[in-house]
Amino acid sequence: MILSKNLAAAGLFGLIAAACGQAQAQTNVTIYGRVDAGLDFQSNVALKDAxxxxxxxxxxxxxxxxxxxxxxxxxxxxTEDLGGGLGAFFLLESGFNAPTGQTNGSALFNRRSYVGLSGSAGSIKFGKNLFIVNDVWYLDPTGQQFIGTANLVKGRNWPGANNVIEYQTPTWSGFNATVQTSLGEQAGSTRNGRSDGVSLVYTNAGLELRAIYDVIRDVNGKYSDIYAASKDLIVGGTYTIDALKLFAAYENVSAPDSVAGSPDKIQHYWIGANYVLTPALTLIGGAFHAKLNNDGGSGNLFMLGANYNLSKRTLLYASVGTVRNKGNANFSVEMSGDNPLAGHSQNGGYLGVSHSF
Structure with missing residues (x-):
């Protein structure tokens, strides 16, 4: 009797295990992440009172x-295979600051939280995502470090986006396009608070060309702040020759509804390179220039860096840079919010370790 009960229990456990195995075969879920921390230094930070x-x-x-x-x-x-070439997918992602343990925002998933479908006609997703202008990552020789393409536009190309609908085409002969809208969801207006953008890319062997155009509207549907509510065009490309990858791009930001007399245009240029010196060591360099209109001044940013891979998941990094401001510009050497006084230069750098899982 005890033997038959044991056999029955074993059989029931086997059925449960088989069912779980079948469910796992149908759905693939991955936990992933990265922890990055180190030391940082900046000079000539403007001091503030209480x-x-x-x-x-x-x-x-x-x-x-x-x-x-x-x-x-x-x-x-x-991801889940729905059959007939159709698949479902989801992604939930939150960023945080390792030295303090605090999240980068109050939302549970402050970077991405979306669900979508993919098939032969492309993919569509709904939810929260990084705004489409973050595709500048592909044109940034630093990989969007704190010393990189965001500095001389004060983070204009780093925003997130809520209430997103995004469609990406299949790749045809090296060409691919992504269209995104972030709905403002304000009664009585389809423009107020809405953001829209398109990212086009063409790849052929070692060449990649990219164009990004986006608009971010304020709560009144206006382009009133060059760094927060504006129109942005980025064109550029990369070219890889063996161990060397070259970068060059141009960015034009405009805010026609800005307060009269304040800067409402930025012309931003950059070049850079990555060189794989050894399988473990990559050297990085970049030079960036931005000029504002209406007596807003200009800035030049220069950086050098190195990434050293201890393994596939763990690397050591070090980056240094300097920003040279002219006129009324007060760009910072890092995207930390620790700006210098207007017209002043600033030096900085950081080193640390990054582990991915």
Whole structure:
């Protein structure tokens, strides 16, 4: 009797295990992430009083780094084969600062949270995503480090986007396109708070050409802030020759509804290179220039860096840079918010370790 009960229990367990195995075969879920932390230094940081006003003095800042090389994050992603060439997918992702353990925003998933379908006609997704202008990553020789393409536009090409609908075409003869809209969801208007963009890419052997155009509207449907509510065009490309990868791009940002007399246009150019010196060591270099109209000044940013892979998942990194501001410009050497005084230069750098899982 005991033997038959044991056999029955074993049989039931076997059925449950088989069912679980079948479910796992149908759905593929992955947990992934990255933890990045190290040390950071910036010179000539403008000092502020208790009310947040600049005092006219400057000082150096030394501390830990959390997202300077790359965003620390964790996430979940999954796919399911629906048959007939159709698939379903989802992604949930949140960024955080490793030295403090705080998330990069109040949302549970502050970077991405979307679900979608993919097939022979392309893919469509709904939810929260990085805004389409983040495709500048492909044109950034630093890989969008804190010293890179975001500095001289003060983060204009780094925003996230809520209420997203995004469609990506299949790739035809090296050509691919992505269209994205982020709905403002305000009663009485389809423009207020809405953002739209398109990213076009063409690849052929070692050549990649890319064009990105996007618009971000404020709550009134206006382009009122060059760094937050504006129109942005980026064109550029990369070319890989053996161990050398070259980068060049141009960016034009405009905000025609800005306050009269304030800067409403930025012309931004950059060039750069990656060189794989050894299978483990990659050298990085970039030079960036931006000029604002209406007496907004200009800035030149230069950076050098190196990535050394200890393994497929763990690397050491070091990057240094300098920004040279002219006129009323006060661009920072890092995207940290620690700007210098207008017209002043600033030096900085960071080093650390990044582990992916």
């Amino acid at each position: 009310n947040g006003n600049q005092t006219g003095a400057t000082g150096s800042k030394f501390g830990t780094s959390g997202n300077q090389w790359g965003t620390s994050m964790f996430g979940f992603k999954g």
